[in-house]
Amino acid sequence: SQQGEEDPQALSIQEGENATMNCSYKTSINNLQWYRQNSGRGLVHLILIRSNEREKHSGRLRVTLDTSKKSSSLLITASRAADTASYFCATDARRSSASKIIFGSGTRLSIRP
């Protein structure tokens, strides 16, 4: 079963606009990560936010985390054509001393020129 669910499933915006994607999860986490997947490729890690953090920045990326609502958002500012990809949130479902990474269903982002 999937731990995270992204919203929206698909998003199409004009180049230069900001893109916001949301993720909700079910169980307690130690951290939440966002990944990007270009068509036909493996996933690439973008950013990690720990459960005791509320906001994190990396370049044009801004991630927020609300553990009380079990939700996170990824904001991409000043979008570019190269940002067209699928974006996934991932949570670690910690079980004893081992940790498994569970991915959500993803948001397909299209940037229109």
Place this chain on the structure above:
Amino acid sequence: DAGVIQSPRHEVTEMGQEVTLRCKPISGHDYLFWYRQTMMRGLELLIYFNNNVPIDDSGMPEDRFSAKMPNASFSTLKIQPSEPRDSAVYFCASSSVTEAFFGQGTRLTVV
């Protein structure tokens, strides 16, 4: 490091045949994950290992699927016998607790 290496990149096989997918994780990573991605079901975790030991195989769809990790540098995912509904992209990923690094995937087509 060359990253996570999967082979083959593409596999086309006939229904009923055995399929073996291979993965070489990044040296030093103690977690290895096998995922399956389809349009219908998204990215599913099949099984993961910690220090070569299978920790959770609850995502393995049925007994036709098996995975092994004989040493820290190699893992296999085997499907026997294969069925058309197994067609998907299979990803291997390795991690040292937090960030996961993905291979390029194996696109499996069962006809």
